[in-house]
Amino acid sequence: MEIQDLNQEIRNKYLERMEPKSARELSASWAGEDLLYSGKGNAIFIILPTPGCAHALSATGGCTMCSYIADSPLETVSSDELVDLFKSSLNKFDIRPKTVVKIFVSGSFLNEDEIPRDARDEILKLLNKEENVEEVVVESRPEYVTEGILKACCSLILDKIFEVSIGLESNSDYIKEYKINKGFSNEDFERAINVIKSLKSDYKITSKAYLFVKPILTSEKEAIEDAVTSAKYAEEVGVDRISFCPATIHKGTLMEVLWRRGSYQPPWIWSIFEIIKRVRNSVKIPVIMDTSGFGTRRGPFNCKKCNKKLKNLIIESNFDQSIPEEFECECKVKWEADVEYSDLSRSNTLLSDKI
Ligand code: SF4
Numbered sequence: 001m002e003i004q005d006l007n008q009e010i011r012n013k014y015l016e017r018m019e020p021k022s023a024r025e026l027s028a029s030w031a032g033e034d035l036l037y038s039g040k041g042n043a044i045f046i047i048l049p050t051p052g053c054a055h056a057l058s059a060t061g062g063c064t065m066c067s068y069i070a071d072s073p074l075e076t077v078s079s080d081e082l083v084d085l086f087k088s089s090l091n092k093f094d095i096r097p098k099t100v101v102k103i104f105v106s107g108s109f110l111n112e113d114e115i116p117r118d119a120r121d122e123i124l125k126l127l128n129k130e131e132n133v134e135e136v137v138v139e140s141r142p143e144y145v146t147e148g149i150l151k152a153c154c155s156l157i158l159d160k161i162f163e164v165s166i167g168l169e170s171n172s173d174y175i176k177e178y179k180i181n182k183g184f185s186n187e188d189f190e191r192a193i194n195v196i197k198s199l200k201s202d203y204k205i206t207s208k209a210y211l212f213v214k215p216i217l218t219s220e221k222e223a224i225e226d227a228v229t230s231a232k233y234a235e236e237v238g239v240d241r242i243s244f245c246p247a248t249i250h251k252g253t254l255m256e257v258l259w260r261r262g263s264y265q266p267p268w269i270w271s272i273f274e275i276i277k278r279v280r281n282s283v284k285i286p287v288i289m290d291t292s293g294f295g296t297r298r299g300p301f302n303c304k305k306c307n308k309k310l311k312n313l314i315i316e317s318n319f320d321q322s323i324p325e326e327f328e329c330e331c332k333v334k335w336e337a338d339v340e341y342s343d344l345s346r347s348n349t350l351l352s353d354k355i
């Protein structure tokens, strides 16, 4: 398939130019606030370097918007080193009551080729000792979500919520296949969610769907509609919460190539605002809108006057799940024009002047 060849070619060229980094250099951690199932609390984010996402390393070249492979040393990282890196990241923080620990492996935590079972077990055992940790959140593609692996994880942290986040991105199989190159379908996603649901009576296990806002070759209007429809679908399937990821341009991706050629723009922040209002009105499960990259050259944008204000309104609304209050700015008419005529332009370039 053409998109896969293109994707792989771009990825390979980028990886060739990339300066190799050690696992220690690539590991990172930070803390902040987040919405837990029990309300507003603390979050510790830990990036663990692994050999890399199996999908990105496959012949398909991975997803068209993702450069997480650049956060991987692309070689085996021993279990001892993974556990050491995890420990030193965790020990940097004073773990206060009501904390969620989010482990990002730039791929699938449940894939034993990325995180070996002994390292996974050790990491979960360390977290189990932290009584202020209420939730442990990991990410995985659906193919690694099996009853055996989930039971093995949950049984090590029986008193804590174990959440598996899956990058569904869109409920449209067409978008997943031809615009994102996701490599799995709704059927695969539903199977994984059903496995999680079947274990709820025995464990504190939950699921989250990541939904991507505005894949390549998608107009502003389609992006809004797809986000709203996908959130409703995720709720119907039985997902426990949703996290929207509005597009930012990652280096070494097909999305970046199209952006450089003027054939792609990340979404307006107005579109994000519209999505959050519509979704919070129609979906009952918690919905978080990620605001990373807002107002930057590679991220969702409005005008310089309102970027920050709207970003802050969205962040505040994430904590109480409210519908953000109405807001006006002179750039809104340009967004409205882009939405109205975007199906004609197919997102190639915005109709309005770039702000
Ligand atoms: S989005 Fe997830 S599945 Fe896709 S390439 Fe990136 S890490 Fe892999």
Ligand SMILES: [Zn+2]
Pocket: 302, 303, 304, 305, 306, 307, 329, 330, 331, 332
């Ligand atoms: Zn504005």
